[in-house]
Amino acid sequence: MDKKSLQSEISSYMGKLLRDNFGKGPTSIYVSIKEPFLTVYIRDFLGPMERVLINQERTDRVEEMRDLLMQELIPEIKAALWVMAEIDVQELYYDWTLENRSGMIVGVYGDRENDTEALEDYHGKEKVHREIEHVSKQAEKLPEQVDSFFLNERTLLIERNGILVAIEKELIRSGFEEKLKLAKRHLEKGLLDLSAFENILGTKVRDAFVDWDFNLDRSYFIFVVDPVTV
Template identity: 60%
Template sequence: MSNKPIESEISSYVGKLLRDNFGKGPSSVYVSIKKPFITIHVRDFLAPMEKILVNQSEQERVEQTRDMLMRELLPEMKATINVTADIHLQEMYYDWSLSNRSGIIIGVMHQEDHVSHTDEYEEKAEVHEEINHVSKQAEKAPEKIESFYINDRTLLIIRKGILVPIEKELIRSGFEQKLKLVKRHLEKRLINTASFEQILGLPVGDAFVDWDFNQDLSYVVLILKPNQK
Protein backbone atom coordinates (compact mmCIF):
# COMPACT_ATOMS: atom_id res chain seq x y z
CA MET A 1 0.00 0.00 0.00
CA SER A 2 1.30 3.46 -0.90
CA ASN A 3 2.31 5.80 1.91
CA LYS A 4 1.63 8.90 -0.19
CA PRO A 5 -1.73 9.91 1.41
CA ILE A 6 -0.28 9.50 4.92
CA GLU A 7 2.89 11.37 3.99
CA SER A 8 0.82 14.21 2.52
CA GLU A 9 -1.33 14.42 5.66
CA ILE A 10 1.73 14.55 7.93
CA SER A 11 3.35 17.16 5.67
CA SER A 12 0.35 19.48 5.93
CA TYR A 13 0.11 19.03 9.70
CA VAL A 14 3.81 19.67 10.39
CA GLY A 15 3.88 22.73 8.12
CA LYS A 16 0.91 24.26 9.97
CA LEU A 17 2.32 23.36 13.41
CA LEU A 18 5.64 25.06 12.66
CA ARG A 19 3.93 28.10 11.16
CA ASP A 20 1.62 28.50 14.16
CA ASN A 21 4.48 28.28 16.65
CA PHE A 22 7.37 29.98 14.86
CA GLY A 23 5.44 32.69 13.06
CA LYS A 24 6.60 31.43 9.68
CA GLY A 25 6.29 27.96 8.25
CA PRO A 26 8.57 26.18 5.79
CA SER A 27 7.95 26.56 2.06
CA SER A 28 7.99 22.76 1.72
CA VAL A 29 7.75 19.73 4.00
CA TYR A 30 8.89 16.46 2.45
CA VAL A 31 7.80 13.36 4.38
CA SER A 32 9.12 9.84 3.77
CA ILE A 33 8.14 6.65 5.58
CA LYS A 34 10.28 3.53 5.62
CA LYS A 35 9.60 1.42 8.68
CA PRO A 36 10.69 1.79 11.37
CA PHE A 37 11.54 5.38 10.44
CA ILE A 38 9.83 8.51 9.22
CA THR A 39 11.81 11.54 8.06
CA ILE A 40 10.40 15.05 7.71
CA HIS A 41 12.62 17.40 5.71
CA VAL A 42 11.65 21.08 5.88
CA ARG A 43 12.99 23.72 3.52
CA ASP A 44 13.08 27.53 3.51
CA PHE A 45 12.34 27.70 7.24
CA LEU A 46 13.68 30.80 8.99
CA ALA A 47 11.48 33.31 10.79
CA PRO A 48 12.16 37.05 10.28
CA MET A 49 13.57 37.55 13.79
CA GLU A 50 15.74 34.44 13.39
CA LYS A 51 17.09 35.82 10.13
CA ILE A 52 18.16 39.01 11.91
CA LEU A 53 19.92 37.01 14.64
CA VAL A 54 21.67 34.77 12.10
CA ASN A 55 22.86 37.83 10.19
CA GLN A 56 24.31 39.14 13.48
CA SER A 57 26.16 35.83 14.07
CA GLU A 58 23.76 34.82 16.85
CA GLN A 59 23.08 31.33 15.50
CA GLU A 60 23.46 29.74 18.93
CA ARG A 61 20.67 31.91 20.33
CA VAL A 62 18.38 30.75 17.50
CA GLU A 63 19.32 27.12 18.14
CA GLN A 64 18.65 27.43 21.87
CA THR A 65 15.25 29.01 21.25
CA ARG A 66 14.32 26.34 18.73
CA ASP A 67 15.39 23.64 21.16
CA MET A 68 13.04 25.03 23.79
CA LEU A 69 10.15 25.20 21.33
CA MET A 70 10.79 21.73 19.93
CA ARG A 71 10.86 20.18 23.39
CA GLU A 72 7.30 21.50 23.74
CA LEU A 73 6.17 20.57 20.23
CA LEU A 74 7.56 17.05 19.83
CA PRO A 75 5.13 15.36 22.28
CA GLU A 76 2.19 17.04 20.49
CA MET A 77 3.61 16.11 17.09
CA LYS A 78 4.15 12.51 18.15
CA ALA A 79 0.64 12.18 19.60
CA THR A 80 -1.05 13.73 16.55
CA ILE A 81 0.86 11.55 14.09
CA ASN A 82 0.03 8.50 16.20
CA VAL A 83 -3.69 9.30 16.07
CA THR A 84 -4.15 10.72 12.56
CA ALA A 85 -1.72 8.53 10.63
CA ASP A 86 -1.75 5.42 12.85
CA ILE A 87 2.05 5.63 13.09
CA HIS A 88 3.13 4.88 16.63
CA LEU A 89 6.30 6.87 17.21
CA GLN A 90 8.28 6.21 20.35
CA GLU A 91 11.20 8.58 19.75
CA MET A 92 11.76 11.76 17.75
CA TYR A 93 14.92 13.67 16.86
CA TYR A 94 15.67 16.84 14.93
CA ASP A 95 18.38 19.15 13.64
CA TRP A 96 18.59 22.41 11.69
CA SER A 97 20.80 23.93 9.03
CA LEU A 98 20.28 27.64 9.60
CA SER A 99 22.57 28.58 6.72
CA ASN A 100 20.44 26.50 4.34
CA ARG A 101 17.16 27.40 6.10
CA SER A 102 16.32 23.72 6.36
CA GLY A 103 15.75 21.05 8.97
CA ILE A 104 15.10 17.37 9.58
CA ILE A 105 12.77 15.61 12.01
CA ILE A 106 13.24 11.85 12.50
CA GLY A 107 10.63 9.59 14.02
CA VAL A 108 11.37 6.05 15.25
CA MET A 109 8.42 3.69 15.32
CA HIS A 110 9.67 0.97 17.66
CA GLN A 111 12.65 -0.25 19.68
CA GLU A 112 13.56 -3.32 17.65
CA ASP A 113 16.64 -3.53 15.43
CA HIS A 114 16.70 -0.27 13.54
CA VAL A 115 17.80 -1.50 10.14
CA SER A 116 16.99 -4.41 7.89
CA HIS A 117 20.26 -6.17 7.14
CA THR A 118 19.00 -6.97 3.63
CA ASP A 119 18.84 -3.27 2.78
CA GLU A 120 22.22 -2.95 1.09
CA TYR A 121 23.66 -0.35 -1.26
CA GLU A 122 26.90 -0.36 -3.18
CA GLU A 123 28.72 2.38 -1.28
CA LYS A 124 27.81 1.24 2.26
CA ALA A 125 31.30 0.13 3.33
CA GLU A 126 32.87 3.41 2.18
CA VAL A 127 30.15 5.47 3.87
CA HIS A 128 30.72 3.60 7.13
CA GLU A 129 34.48 4.10 6.84
CA GLU A 130 34.01 7.87 6.42
CA ILE A 131 31.55 8.05 9.33
CA ASN A 132 34.01 6.09 11.46
CA HIS A 133 36.71 8.63 10.53
CA VAL A 134 34.49 11.58 11.51
CA SER A 135 33.49 9.93 14.79
CA LYS A 136 37.08 9.21 15.80
CA GLN A 137 37.96 12.88 15.34
CA ALA A 138 34.97 14.05 17.41
CA GLU A 139 34.79 11.41 20.14
CA LYS A 140 35.64 7.77 19.38
CA ALA A 141 34.96 5.12 16.79
CA PRO A 142 31.36 3.83 17.07
CA GLU A 143 30.83 0.34 18.38
CA LYS A 144 28.33 -0.20 15.56
CA ILE A 145 27.30 1.65 12.38
CA GLU A 146 24.21 0.98 10.29
CA SER A 147 22.82 2.90 7.31
CA PHE A 148 20.17 2.76 4.66
CA TYR A 149 18.20 4.90 2.24
CA ILE A 150 14.81 6.21 3.36
CA ASN A 151 14.33 7.34 -0.24
CA ASP A 152 16.66 8.12 -3.14
CA ARG A 153 17.55 11.49 -1.57
CA THR A 154 17.74 10.64 2.14
CA LEU A 155 20.52 8.50 3.60
CA LEU A 156 20.09 7.67 7.30
CA ILE A 157 23.16 6.61 9.29
CA ILE A 158 22.98 5.26 12.85
CA ARG A 159 25.96 5.16 15.20
CA LYS A 160 25.90 3.26 18.47
CA GLY A 161 28.39 3.51 21.32
CA ILE A 162 30.21 6.79 20.62
CA LEU A 163 30.20 8.69 23.92
CA VAL A 164 33.48 9.09 25.79
CA PRO A 165 33.71 9.23 29.62
CA ILE A 166 33.95 13.03 29.86
CA GLU A 167 30.77 13.39 27.78
CA LYS A 168 28.92 10.91 29.98
CA GLU A 169 30.01 12.85 33.04
CA LEU A 170 28.78 16.14 31.52
CA ILE A 171 25.42 14.51 30.82
CA ARG A 172 25.18 13.24 34.42
CA SER A 173 26.04 16.76 35.62
CA GLY A 174 23.12 18.32 33.73
CA PHE A 175 24.92 19.76 30.69
CA GLU A 176 23.08 17.64 28.12
CA GLN A 177 21.67 20.48 26.02
CA LYS A 178 24.91 22.47 25.99
CA LEU A 179 26.85 19.34 25.06
CA LYS A 180 24.45 18.61 22.22
CA LEU A 181 24.86 22.11 20.76
CA VAL A 182 28.66 21.88 20.97
CA LYS A 183 28.73 18.38 19.44
CA ARG A 184 26.45 19.49 16.60
CA HIS A 185 28.77 22.33 15.64
CA LEU A 186 31.86 20.14 15.93
CA GLU A 187 30.59 17.14 14.01
CA LYS A 188 28.99 19.16 11.24
CA ARG A 189 32.34 20.91 10.72
CA LEU A 190 34.03 17.51 10.56
CA ILE A 191 31.55 15.96 8.14
CA ASN A 192 33.29 16.46 4.83
CA THR A 193 30.47 16.64 2.32
CA ALA A 194 32.98 16.48 -0.55
CA SER A 195 34.10 13.05 0.68
CA PHE A 196 30.53 11.77 0.78
CA GLU A 197 29.83 13.29 -2.63
CA GLN A 198 32.82 11.42 -4.05
CA ILE A 199 31.67 8.18 -2.43
CA LEU A 200 27.99 8.47 -3.38
CA GLY A 201 28.41 10.20 -6.74
CA LEU A 202 25.79 12.81 -5.85
CA PRO A 203 25.90 16.33 -4.38
CA VAL A 204 25.10 16.57 -0.65
CA GLY A 205 22.63 19.38 0.00
CA ASP A 206 22.34 19.03 3.78
CA ALA A 207 23.88 17.11 6.67
CA PHE A 208 22.04 16.74 9.98
CA VAL A 209 23.02 15.16 13.32
CA ASP A 210 21.18 14.34 16.55
CA TRP A 211 21.76 12.09 19.57
CA ASP A 212 20.02 10.01 22.17
CA PHE A 213 22.47 10.28 25.03
CA ASN A 214 20.56 7.81 27.20
CA GLN A 215 20.92 5.07 24.58
CA ASP A 216 24.36 6.29 23.43
CA LEU A 217 23.34 6.47 19.81
CA SER A 218 23.35 9.11 17.10
CA TYR A 219 21.54 9.72 13.84
CA VAL A 220 23.20 11.33 10.83
CA VAL A 221 21.07 12.26 7.82
CA LEU A 222 22.50 13.21 4.43
CA ILE A 223 20.13 14.91 2.00
CA LEU A 224 21.32 14.26 -1.55
CA LYS A 225 20.63 16.18 -4.72
CA PRO A 226 19.84 13.99 -7.74
CA ASN A 227 21.90 14.61 -10.85
CA GLN A 228 20.08 16.78 -13.37
CA LYS A 229 20.00 15.18 -16.79
Protein backbone atom coordinates in the same frame (compact mmCIF):
# COMPACT_ATOMS: atom_id res chain seq x y z
CA MET B 1 -5.09 5.52 3.99
CA ASP B 2 -2.46 4.96 1.29
CA LYS B 3 1.12 6.09 1.89
CA LYS B 4 0.97 9.08 -0.48
CA SER B 5 -2.13 10.48 1.22
CA LEU B 6 -0.64 9.89 4.64
CA GLN B 7 2.58 11.68 3.69
CA SER B 8 0.51 14.62 2.46
CA GLU B 9 -1.51 14.74 5.69
CA ILE B 10 1.62 14.65 7.84
CA SER B 11 3.18 17.38 5.70
CA SER B 12 0.14 19.63 6.18
CA TYR B 13 0.11 18.98 9.92
CA MET B 14 3.82 19.74 10.32
CA GLY B 15 3.52 22.94 8.28
CA LYS B 16 0.72 24.23 10.49
CA LEU B 17 2.51 23.16 13.68
CA LEU B 18 5.69 25.02 12.73
CA ARG B 19 3.78 28.10 11.56
CA ASP B 20 1.71 28.26 14.77
CA ASN B 21 4.71 27.83 17.07
CA PHE B 22 7.55 29.55 15.23
CA GLY B 23 5.57 32.40 13.69
CA LYS B 24 6.48 31.37 10.14
CA GLY B 25 5.92 28.15 8.28
CA PRO B 26 8.30 26.55 5.76
CA THR B 27 7.80 26.93 2.03
CA SER B 28 7.88 23.16 1.50
CA ILE B 29 7.91 19.94 3.52
CA TYR B 30 8.80 16.48 2.19
CA VAL B 31 7.66 13.47 4.20
CA SER B 32 9.08 9.99 3.67
CA ILE B 33 7.93 6.81 5.40
CA LYS B 34 9.99 3.64 5.29
CA GLU B 35 9.68 1.48 8.37
CA PRO B 36 11.01 1.91 10.95
CA PHE B 37 11.81 5.51 9.97
CA LEU B 38 9.73 8.58 9.18
CA THR B 39 11.53 11.69 7.94
CA VAL B 40 10.26 15.25 7.55
CA TYR B 41 12.53 17.46 5.42
CA ILE B 42 11.79 21.17 5.86
CA ARG B 43 12.77 23.82 3.30
CA ASP B 44 12.91 27.63 3.44
CA PHE B 45 12.23 27.91 7.17
CA LEU B 46 13.57 30.99 8.97
CA GLY B 47 11.61 33.51 11.01
CA PRO B 48 12.18 37.30 10.93
CA MET B 49 13.62 37.43 14.47
CA GLU B 50 15.86 34.43 13.71
CA ARG B 51 17.17 36.25 10.66
CA VAL B 52 18.07 39.24 12.82
CA LEU B 53 19.93 37.04 15.30
CA ILE B 54 21.84 35.27 12.53
CA ASN B 55 22.84 38.63 11.03
CA GLN B 56 24.18 39.50 14.48
CA GLU B 57 26.19 36.23 14.44
CA ARG B 58 24.08 34.71 17.23
CA THR B 59 23.23 31.42 15.53
CA ASP B 60 23.76 29.53 18.79
CA ARG B 61 20.86 31.47 20.27
CA VAL B 62 18.60 30.51 17.36
CA GLU B 63 19.54 26.84 17.67
CA GLU B 64 19.01 26.88 21.43
CA MET B 65 15.56 28.49 21.12
CA ARG B 66 14.52 25.99 18.45
CA ASP B 67 15.72 23.08 20.57
CA LEU B 68 13.77 24.30 23.60
CA LEU B 69 10.59 24.73 21.55
CA MET B 70 10.97 21.36 19.86
CA GLN B 71 11.30 19.69 23.25
CA GLU B 72 7.89 21.13 24.09
CA LEU B 73 6.41 19.96 20.77
CA ILE B 74 7.71 16.37 20.77
CA PRO B 75 4.79 14.93 22.82
CA GLU B 76 2.30 16.71 20.53
CA ILE B 77 4.02 15.41 17.38
CA LYS B 78 4.07 11.84 18.70
CA ALA B 79 0.38 12.02 19.66
CA ALA B 80 -0.60 13.44 16.26
CA LEU B 81 1.24 10.71 14.36
CA TRP B 82 -0.53 8.08 16.43
CA VAL B 83 -3.95 9.64 15.75
CA MET B 84 -3.28 10.08 12.02
CA ALA B 85 -1.70 6.73 11.26
CA GLU B 86 -1.21 4.73 14.46
CA ILE B 87 2.52 5.39 14.12
CA ASP B 88 3.93 4.92 17.62
CA VAL B 89 7.14 6.98 17.55
CA GLN B 90 9.56 5.87 20.25
CA GLU B 91 12.48 8.15 19.31
CA LEU B 92 12.42 11.56 17.67
CA TYR B 93 15.43 13.48 16.36
CA TYR B 94 15.78 16.90 14.73
CA ASP B 95 18.38 19.32 13.42
CA TRP B 96 18.63 22.52 11.37
CA THR B 97 20.97 23.90 8.73
CA LEU B 98 20.37 27.60 9.25
CA GLU B 99 22.51 28.74 6.32
CA ASN B 100 20.29 26.65 4.03
CA ARG B 101 17.11 27.54 5.96
CA SER B 102 16.37 23.83 6.17
CA GLY B 103 15.59 21.24 8.81
CA MET B 104 15.07 17.53 9.35
CA ILE B 105 12.87 15.62 11.79
CA VAL B 106 13.32 11.84 12.11
CA GLY B 107 10.94 9.52 13.93
CA VAL B 108 11.79 5.91 14.80
CA TYR B 109 8.91 3.52 15.33
CA GLY B 110 7.85 -0.11 15.09
CA ASP B 111 10.24 -3.02 15.42
CA ARG B 112 13.47 -1.11 14.76
CA GLU B 113 15.89 -4.04 14.82
CA ASN B 114 13.87 -6.36 12.58
CA ASP B 115 12.67 -3.61 10.23
CA THR B 116 16.17 -2.25 9.59
CA GLU B 117 17.35 -5.72 8.61
CA ALA B 118 14.90 -5.58 5.69
CA LEU B 119 16.34 -2.33 4.29
CA GLU B 120 18.48 -2.79 1.21
CA ASP B 121 22.24 -2.31 0.98
CA TYR B 122 23.64 0.28 -1.41
CA HIS B 123 26.84 0.86 -3.35
CA GLY B 124 29.62 2.34 -1.21
CA LYS B 125 28.05 1.48 2.15
CA GLU B 126 31.25 0.26 3.79
CA LYS B 127 33.20 3.32 2.60
CA VAL B 128 30.50 5.60 4.01
CA HIS B 129 30.84 3.80 7.35
CA ARG B 130 34.61 4.30 7.35
CA GLU B 131 34.19 8.04 6.75
CA ILE B 132 31.66 8.27 9.59
CA GLU B 133 33.96 6.31 11.88
CA HIS B 134 36.77 8.73 11.03
CA VAL B 135 34.59 11.74 11.97
CA SER B 136 33.43 10.03 15.17
CA LYS B 137 36.97 9.14 16.20
CA GLN B 138 38.09 12.75 15.75
CA ALA B 139 35.12 14.10 17.73
CA GLU B 140 34.78 11.52 20.50
CA LYS B 141 35.57 7.85 19.83
CA LEU B 142 34.87 5.05 17.39
CA PRO B 143 31.22 4.03 17.54
CA GLU B 144 30.48 0.57 18.85
CA GLN B 145 28.18 0.07 15.84
CA VAL B 146 27.47 1.88 12.55
CA ASP B 147 24.72 1.13 10.04
CA SER B 148 23.12 3.10 7.22
CA PHE B 149 20.12 2.98 4.91
CA PHE B 150 18.71 4.87 1.93
CA LEU B 151 15.11 5.65 2.90
CA ASN B 152 14.40 7.01 -0.59
CA GLU B 153 16.44 8.18 -3.56
CA ARG B 154 17.40 11.39 -1.75
CA THR B 155 17.69 10.50 1.96
CA LEU B 156 20.62 8.59 3.45
CA LEU B 157 20.30 7.85 7.17
CA ILE B 158 23.38 6.76 9.16
CA GLU B 159 22.97 5.29 12.63
CA ARG B 160 25.70 5.23 15.27
CA ASN B 161 25.50 3.45 18.62
CA GLY B 162 27.91 3.70 21.55
CA ILE B 163 29.69 7.00 20.86
CA LEU B 164 29.66 8.92 24.15
CA VAL B 165 32.88 9.23 26.14
CA ALA B 166 33.09 9.47 29.93
CA ILE B 167 33.37 13.26 30.12
CA GLU B 168 30.27 13.67 27.92
CA LYS B 169 28.27 11.31 30.13
CA GLU B 170 29.32 13.33 33.18
CA LEU B 171 28.29 16.60 31.51
CA ILE B 172 24.88 15.09 30.76
CA ARG B 173 24.48 13.95 34.37
CA SER B 174 25.45 17.47 35.49
CA GLY B 175 22.70 19.12 33.45
CA PHE B 176 24.71 20.39 30.48
CA GLU B 177 22.89 18.31 27.84
CA GLU B 178 21.81 21.26 25.67
CA LYS B 179 25.25 22.91 25.68
CA LEU B 180 26.87 19.57 24.85
CA LYS B 181 24.47 18.95 21.98
CA LEU B 182 25.13 22.38 20.44
CA ALA B 183 28.89 21.91 20.75
CA LYS B 184 28.79 18.42 19.25
CA ARG B 185 26.65 19.58 16.32
CA HIS B 186 29.12 22.30 15.40
CA LEU B 187 32.12 20.03 15.89
CA GLU B 188 30.86 17.02 13.94
CA LYS B 189 29.40 19.03 11.08
CA GLY B 190 32.70 20.91 10.86
CA LEU B 191 34.58 17.63 10.62
CA LEU B 192 32.40 16.23 7.82
CA ASP B 193 34.14 16.15 4.46
CA LEU B 194 31.06 16.16 2.24
CA SER B 195 33.17 15.86 -0.90
CA ALA B 196 34.40 12.46 0.32
CA PHE B 197 30.81 11.25 0.65
CA GLU B 198 29.95 12.71 -2.75
CA ASN B 199 32.81 10.76 -4.32
CA ILE B 200 31.63 7.55 -2.66
CA LEU B 201 27.95 8.01 -3.50
CA GLY B 202 28.47 9.54 -6.93
CA THR B 203 26.06 12.40 -6.23
CA LYS B 204 25.86 15.84 -4.59
CA VAL B 205 25.14 16.13 -0.86
CA ARG B 206 22.75 19.07 -0.47
CA ASP B 207 22.16 18.99 3.29
CA ALA B 208 23.59 17.25 6.34
CA PHE B 209 21.93 16.89 9.74
CA VAL B 210 22.89 15.21 13.02
CA ASP B 211 21.20 14.57 16.36
CA TRP B 212 21.60 12.35 19.43
CA ASP B 213 19.58 10.50 22.02
CA PHE B 214 21.98 10.71 24.94
CA ASN B 215 19.93 8.28 27.04
CA LEU B 216 20.24 5.60 24.36
CA ASP B 217 23.79 6.64 23.37
CA ARG B 218 22.55 6.71 19.77
CA SER B 219 23.00 9.24 16.98
CA TYR B 220 21.77 9.74 13.44
CA PHE B 221 23.38 11.55 10.54
CA ILE B 222 20.97 12.31 7.69
CA PHE B 223 22.25 13.35 4.26
CA VAL B 224 19.95 14.85 1.65
CA VAL B 225 21.45 14.15 -1.77
CA ASP B 226 20.63 14.60 -5.42
CA PRO B 227 18.50 11.63 -6.58
CA VAL B 228 20.25 8.28 -6.78
CA THR B 229 18.93 4.88 -7.74
CA VAL B 230 18.29 2.81 -4.59
